[in-house]
Amino acid sequence: MDKFDNVMESEEKTYAYTPGLKVKEYMTLSKKRVLPISGRVLVKEGQTVSPETVVAEMKMLGEPHIVKAALLLRIEPNEINEHMLKAVGDKVDEGEVIAQYIAFFGLIKRFVKSPVTGTIENIGASGWVTVRKPPVIVDLKAYIPGIVKEIIPERGAVIETSASYIQGIFGVGGETYGPLRVLVNSFDEVLTAEMITPESKGKIIVGGSFVTLKAVRKATEVGVAGIVVGGFGGDDLTGLLGYEMGVAITGEEEIGTTLIITEGFGEIAMSHRSFSLLKKLEGQVACISGATQIRAGVIRPEVIIPQEQVKEKAIEDEISSGMRPGTPIRIIRQPYFGYLGSVVSLPMELQTMESESNVRVVEVELDDGRRVTVPRANVEIIEI
Amino acid sequence: MMVLRKPKKDMKYILATDVGSTTTKARFFMKNEEGEWRFLVAGEAPTTVETPYEDVTLGVRNAVREIEELTSYKILSEEASGIVVPFDGERGVDLYCTTSSAGGGLQMMVAGNVKSITAESANRAALGAGAIVMDVIAIDDGREDYEKIRRIRTLRPDMILLAGGTDGGTIFHVLMIAELVKAAKPMPRLGMGYNLPVIFAGNKDARPQVKELLGEDFSLSVVDNLRPVLEKETIEPTRRNIHELFMEHVMSHAPGYTKLTKWTDIDIMPTPAGEGMAMQLIANAYKSNILGVGLGGATTNIYSIFDGRLVRSVSANLGMSYSICNVLKEATVGKILRWVPFGMEEKELINMLRNKMIRPTTIPQTLKELIIEHAVAREAIRLGFEHHKTIATRLRGVKVERALADIFEQSLAETYIEMIKIGIIVGTGGLLSHAPRRAQSLMILMDAFQPVGVTRMFQDSVFMMPHLGVLSTVYPEAAWQIFDKDCLLRLGTVIAPLGEAKDGEKVMEVRLETQSGESEARQMNFGEISSISLGEGKEADIIISPAKEFDVGAGRGKALETKVKGGVVGVVLDARGRPMNLPEEKRKETLLRWISSLSLYPDAQMRDLAEA
Structure with a gap:
């Protein structure tokens, strides 16, 4: 562009890539455990917590019930206050009369009873009365063992622990924990129903490239706490959930176990690094969550294996700063989906792909020695 | 709040961004020596609304940095505090504005x-x-x-x-x-x-x-x-x-x-509002009824401007990345596969789309994956348009004057959109703008909307309609100059008669004569599609004589004499019938024939795929 006279220094690294999934053998992990609304924090700074420790509790507003009182009494809405036996803020029991209409010296009597036990919240100009049920107490557990590093007033706490950490790409089911049990011999072996025996009850079981729907069902029957595996069938997901998932927002499914896939849909070998780490830590307790949210604040499923003490220098969680020649990457789309390699070069010019799309590319040397060119958008950095 | 930091007449550089759900797109505009505003270059980067970044300005900086790399011109401030506004003689832009749909809009x-x-x-x-x-x-x-x-x-x-x-x-x-x-x-x-x-x-x-x-x-x-x-x-x-x-x-x-709000000169606008303003610019300029689509990663927005009335609908659950599996869910596997001209297991399709859902920023490298995404796009737009028609109904329009009795018949209301009266169809969104061949986006729009009669087809060249929409709120002259010259790509004109027949039966005869005197005559039989080359900016006289069961705008069997405008694809003659039904028998062969007629995809790879 000769139109410009201020020539910029060339950059040695490039920005803007899909954040890689973390696989870390040792790290200091901070987990923010917060209530969705204000509540009471039950732990203190410096306190040691277990996954079951209740960190905070909140009162969920009770369910409101609307009583069409004026209609039931057959009066005008603006007359409702004259017929109310209870005022806003009064506590009422289920079946208790809250409003009445008496006429003709008691010959006509009409009553309105509260449908629930609760509090009168509103007597509306529309002639409706709102009775709200008592609040429900909801607990928030620590989910991982560790030390309370920070208190977030009225919301929760930050729990810190030393741990090994593996991020998955997609999961279903909520938070759980149990000892790790590896059921396959290799990262590219399929986890089948026959491999799941009653010994796996309460465990987090690890498979290789794929888990069959039958195996997930067997795991649920046996009482397996969770499954960590490379891939799962896209159509099997519908079979498992009983409905077709349209957007990846998960974590609330009640499927009897938690399923985490580390690579993607289809049969894809689990990354060697993740598998080796899980194998190495077999027998140790892992805390896992299947919660995934791709949109509006990414949440990825995770496997946290707390370590009593950090054996090497713990690495703080950090944001990946970019890709340079030599950066290890994983290809995340066909035709090299799942391949690992390292960056050779980052050509500035757009290049034409087989699809004829002109895109910015990265030249990659695959672990098997081949050199391939793929769109930059189709790789993720392996964070070491 | 609108606070321009330089009088419009003194402006030289403008930067606009759209912080989308998947990608942040930066567009750089410059006034040339003739005093005309033109689009110069685009920069794109993944949106950084999510963890670990949780700061949209990082994505904006990355996208702008790409512009800097491509132009060797500095826009970002050295202290990483934002964008230099106004141009200080060495670096920066005179106006920065943005739209946003990140984080769910x-x-x-x-x-x-x-x-x-x-x-x-x-x-x-x-x-x-x-x-x-x-x-x-x-x-x-x-x-x-x-x-x-x-x-x-x-x-x-x-x-x-x-x-x-x-x-x-x-x-x-x-x-x-x-x-x-x-x-x-x-x-x-x-x-x-x-x-x-x-x-x-x-x-x-x-x-x-x-x-x-x-x-x-x-x-x-x-x-x-x-x-x-x-x-x-x-x-x-x-x-x-x-x-x-x-x-x-x-x-x-x-x-x-x-932070981003402090960088911008004017209020951040939701992306669809920017798109809607751009659609309005087209309708105003061409004085025509138009249909438009903004096919995004998370949502599909459909716009209609019919008899001057702008209606927008959004299908929040239909998109090409985050929501791609919702298209699968609502359209079903069969409806997507019907557009695919090669054999494919349902399971493979489902896995492919689910992988796109969980890694939404990836792009198709292979032809096979490109064709699959194009098939999904047809269904997303088709479903979005169906939804739109339930909102663009006769009795729900702006300032509709009607008799009181009519109001109680609202439940019976049907859409007022008549395809034969739609003069222009416009497409925007990453997938359409980035389609490697322009004929691909024309065909996607044509299959999804099924235009009837004579319809011009436009496309957003490099996805900048939201950018120009928001720019038009403060600097409409610049916005229209860029829009007309660099954004609005004239794909061509589609001629599609209303009616149905049996395969091979005559649908229409077309005689086209260019201004330079060249002429071409074609007979189109049922099930065929073809194109006549007529470049962008060119015009031709055309006589369309439909068979007696068909209507091209003048009535059944009546000839229509009109002028048609060219485009990068040309004049497309679509004799596949309206409503269009894909044949159940020999479906793949039929699709391959249509693909070949319009040179939609590279022949050799297409053959390999079909034979695999």
Whole structure:
């Protein structure tokens, strides 16, 4: 562009890539455990917590019930206050009369009873009365063992622990924990129903490239706490959930176990690094969550294996700063989906792909020695 | 707030961005020596609204940095504090503006008295302001009160629009709706440090009671009734208020937006609102009825401007990345595979789309994956258009003057959009703008919308309609210059007669004569598609003589003599019939024939795929 006279220094690294999934053998992990609304924090700074420790509790507003009182009494809405036996803020029991209409010296009597036990919240100009049920107490557990590093007033706490950490790409089911049990011999072996025996009850079981729907069902029957595996069938997901998932927002499914896939849909070998780490830590307790949210604040499923003490220098969680020649990457789309390699070069010019799309590319040397060119958008950095 | 830092006449460089749900797209514009504004270069980077970044300005900086790399021109400040505005003689731009749909865009819940009257008007006002409407609650929506309350409680919208009643009428029903909202006490989506905004645009006589009911627990604002009388719809005050609240409450709570707001010269606008303004620019310039689509990663927006009336619909669950599996869910596997000209197992398709859903920023490297995404795009637009037709209905238009008796027939209302009266179809969005061959996006638009008669087809060249839409609010002259010269790509004109016949039967004869005297005559038989080359900016006289069962705009079997404009694809003769039905027998062969007729994909790879 000769139109410009201020020539910029060339950059040695490039920005803007899909954040890689973390696989870390040792790290200091901070987990923010917060209530969705204000509540009471039950732990203190410096306190040691277990996954079951209740960190905070909140009162969920009770369910409101609307009583069409004026209609039931057959009066005008603006007359409702004259017929109310209870005022806003009064506590009422289920079946208790809250409003009445008496006429003709008691010959006509009409009553309105509260449908629930609760509090009168509103007597509306529309002639409706709102009775709200008592609040429900909801607990928030620590989910991982560790030390309370920070208190977030009225919301929760930050729990810190030393741990090994593996991020998955997609999961279903909520938070759980149990000892790790590896059921396959290799990262590219399929986890089948026959491999799941009653010994796996309460465990987090690890498979290789794929888990069959039958195996997930067997795991649920046996009482397996969770499954960590490379891939799962896209159509099997519908079979498992009983409905077709349209957007990846998960974590609330009640499927009897938690399923985490580390690579993607289809049969894809689990990354060697993740598998080796899980194998190495077999027998140790892992805390896992299947919660995934791709949109509006990414949440990825995770496997946290707390370590009593950090054996090497713990690495703080950090944001990946970019890709340079030599950066290890994983290809995340066909035709090299799942391949690992390292960056050779980052050509500035757009290049034409087989699809004829002109895109910015990265030249990659695959672990098997081949050199391939793929769109930059189709790789993720392996964070070491 | 609009604060231009340099008089328009002195401006030389403009930067506009769109912070999309998947990608942040930066566009760089410059005034040339002739004083004409032109598009110069584009830079794109993944949006960084999510963890670990949680700051949209990082994505903006990355996209702008790409522009810097491509032009060797500096725009970003050295201290990483933002964009240099205005141009200081060495670096920077004179104006920076942006649209945004990241983090889910603007999500609203709408409530009104009667489903087909005030609730519909409120729905249209929210959609017109660029919102995704999560649900429409009405007294008569068929749900029990407890179901409505439960629904409102679980929604967690960015704001609520409450309407109902005509001015001077009963306030009873609108208070009922307000009481439902009060009882539900929904939480705002982006945090808990503020009260959820509620806009009241109902019966003005109910304002004191609504204030009393909702004033304490919600951030209540009151605007003019959007249905002051039954026969009139007044949407503009509501739309303006939604935009103000979007900036004040929603944007200020989204990650990094407070910083971005300081960088921009004018208010951040929801992407669909920017797109809608761009569609309006086209309709104004060509004085034609138009249909448009913004096919995004998370949503599909459809716009129609019919007899001057702009209607927007958003299918919040249909998109090409985050929501791609919703297209699969709503359209079904079979409907997607019907557009695929090679054999493919259902399982493979499902896995491919689910992998796209969980890694939404990836792009198709192989031809096979490109064709699959194009098939999904057809279905997303088709479904989006079906939805649009339920909103663009005769009795729900802006300022519709009608007899009182008509109002009670609203449930019987059908869309007023007549395809034969649509003169222009426009497509925008990443997939359409990035289609490697322009004929691909024309074919996607044609298969999804199924234009009838003579229809011009336009496309956003490098996806900058939202950018130019927001720019048009402060500098319409510059916006239109860029729009006309660099954004609006004329794909060509489609001629598609209405009617059906058997394969091979004659549909029409076409005789085209260019201004330079070249002529071409074609007979098109049922099931065929072909094109005549007529370049961008060229015009030709055409006589279309349809067979007796077909209508091309002049009536069944009647010839139409008109002028057609060219484009990068040319004049496309579509004799596949309307409504178009894909043949069940020899479907793949038929698709391959159509692909070959318009050279949609590279021949050799296409053959390999089909034979595999």
